[in-house]
Amino acid sequence: MKKAYFIVISLITVMIISACSQLGGTTVSSEDIEKYPETEIRNIVPFSAGGTTDVNQRIIESLWKEHFPENMVIEYKPGAGGEVGFTELAKSQPDGYTMGSINTPHIILQPLGRNTEFEHDSFDILARLVHDPQVLAVKAGNDIKTLDQFVKKLKEKPGSLSVGLTGTLTGDHLTTLKFMEAAGVKVTLVPLAGSADQVKQLLGGHIDAIMGNVGDVTKDIEQYKVLAIATEERHEWLPDVPTFKEQGIDLVAAIDRGLAVPKGTPKEIKEKLFNALKEINNLPEYKKKMKKAGLVQGFMPGEEWAELISKQKAEAEEILKKYDLIK
Amino acid sequence: MQKERVQDIVVSIIVLAISFLFYINTKTLTPPADIFPKVVIGIFSILGVILLVKAIFYRKYGEEADEETPEKVDMKRRWFSITGLLAYIFLVPILGFYVTSGIYLVLVSISLNDEKISVKSLVKPITIASLVMLALYGTFTVFLRVPVPGGIFI
């Protein structure tokens, strides 16, 4: 077995040499910025394949090549409600070759609620792409037909109705807490694995209602009775659904999705990426595809969205404190 | 026969140790999230105790073990293969997947083969390793465009 020892020793040598050569870091020089992009862009999708974020990015991918010199490669980093992917994005090299999807309020709530390795401002935001308002819906044919009945039942017996959410510390969770606060009621919160599970449990009659999104319920609207939508004015996709405000409950909430790069990415590079996104966003083909896939467009430049996010953070912190969910 | 008894005792002690380790960690859980883990850990430790009791008091030990053919195990090879795997996997993110895997393939196939090292005996493993790496490169990087662990090389 002398051979074996020889091999082990040579391996160790290689290990030491390679460890030494790892020391030098990389910075982006002005030359790099000029040449950008030289190779394909990595696009981190922090949710599993086939989900809403993935569909959005796939639609962008199908149009990307005509508006940007280099390819886009989608990389899935699902896990822990998006936290795994957000962390990966925040920690990547800010050289313009990595971008990724971020969602609010996820990126606000996760650092507030538990120990994460990123903060809500660990990203340079490119643009918001989707603005999907939240809705409270029950199964079609349910006894409860209006928001008033829903609230009344809860006032009579607090906690007697269950509301399905896509997990803890998600948009659905925050909105439901806000709803409880605004309406002065208490529901039983049921955190589920995802929006597919939400729909399944609702249609199977295992939960009473879901706090979902416009995109979820418009996929097959006949299966639901949407009680209220959390917007300022009625939504064009759901013209018959009254808002919470109309019905006397002050609740406006949505899940926003967009693209960001790691903090510190050079401005010129961000502009190149932003321009490509803006062009794609204005294409009629993109609009058609988004609508068909049930994605509510809500384009907004990065700076504006970042401001909105810091405002939302203050709000969310208050609510979470009330329900003792701050870490 | 006796060896198996000792083995079972060791296994049951490890089982109990793991149960203990997990149990300490249930302290931070809040109801109702703590019921399920506690039940599972409870069952695990009970099984550990059953195994321990059986190992100490059960008489008919090793009755079936005799049926087994003695294994042709080479202890040196066992530890060599385990350390080889460890070294390989820890080197992958440093050196890059393709280079490390290529080196690993060559070194392992040479060391497992009982032939003496000569220039001739090196040609075949190196060719095979490069062909395998080429096939993997074609499948993963070119065709499927799946990222592989990168390092200072590819």
Added chain:
Amino acid sequence: MLGELLNGLLTSLNISTLLIMSLATMAGIIVGTLPGLSATMGVALLVPLTFGMDPATGLLALGSLYTGAMFGGANSAILINTPGTPAAVATTFDGYPLTQKGEADKALITALLASVVGGIVGTIFLIFLSTPLANFALGFGPPENFWLAVFGLTIIGSLAGRSITKGLIGGIFGLMLALIGMDPVSGSTRFTFGFYSLIEGINLLPAMIGFFSIPQVIKMMEQKDKYIAKYEERKGIYRKTIIETLKKPVVLLRSSLIGTFVGMLPGAGGNVAGFVAYNETKRFSKKPKEFGKGNIDGVVTSESANNATVSSSLIPLLTLGIPGSPVAAVLLGGLLIHGLKPGAKLFTESSGVAYTFIMGLLVANVLLLLLGLLGTRFFVKAIAIPVHYLAPIIGVLAVIGSYSIRNSMLDVFVMLGCGILGYFALKVDIPPGPIVLGLVLGVIAENGFVLSALLSKTGTSMFTLFFTSPICIVLILLTALSLITPLLLNMRGRKKENDNTEVDKPIQNIGG
């Protein structure tokens, strides 16, 4: 409806579609065979390539790849004792012992044939009974899922090796591994022992690759055999095996039905189906002792069940828009990108595409049979690779496979950890099967339990939730039955032994 079905069939039978489907099936077989490249990933990788195709062709390509991958998992399960996909875990139990006996070809052909039969049975259910079945699947709420997982755990009894106690230790250990990560209610981390990265939990795929392939690699390296098994090409084996397999209609049909039913339950799905079918076939078999030692029925049952799940996991997707499995979730994405709305409307608004797709799945199974028969001749040659090349190659595949699931080195380390643990566990008679089963069922059981506990806050008592729904009662009865049968068989076995003094050993695995 018949007219539409026929139309769909004709549409799927044009040359270019068939060509694309064949390519996708082949790709599927390869993806399935490589450990780590699961069906889910294969389909996800194919989605962008379907952008340019018309929706029906694109979907058929995805469906063919899924079908191919489900069978492909059996190749590596049989030849190198490493399931290529999680659904093929049960195939290793008897498939690999057959290889060791020199009957790899027989096992592979049987697996192929069983897969095709399972796929066709599943598709027939999808075509004719999807609506009632989808409504049945909806009946599975948290309490039902909990009992399903408990029933699943009783299967450990038939997977344990020589000692039931140790099999149970393995199974419960799997459950404990499933606890690691995020708490399903509060979302806080638990059991991570200070490793932040473990917040994601132990992912099933890398753990499975580790538990199966690494012990195999180490075993191959430490033993001085030059090849893993003897193999000689045998004449007429194809004909003989096909006839033999078709002579087992009961096993084939029962397993396909189990696959169809378990596969369509969202959340539980495909990975459990093979286990349940294996358990039932063993229970009904006249020679339960041969299972795990190379009984061909073990391969038949696992493979027909897991390929039946291909179509049945699409039932909730196509009728209700709810993806029943990870692959179905990816397919849902594919449908949406092509501008199709899954759910009941699919059959009214885009009926052409929908009927072409479901009829095309039948065609995909026929293609699988043809391509599989060609492929088998090639795959079986893997045994002819000397161990000193094969072992490190499996190691390399395990690394790239576990990495590429979600591009994470952590998964590679999890794979390695599970692998080395699995190797020593195997040395002390704890087989990997129960551990992986526990890992699969752990999440389902815990979610079912915790969500039921939460639902009880609305005023329904825990007792009503857990013990009164018809599905719960049936599952509880099945669990009880599953626990009692080994004891009954044991007693019957003893009686038999007393009756005649022949050396017909009773099933006395209970001791340990």
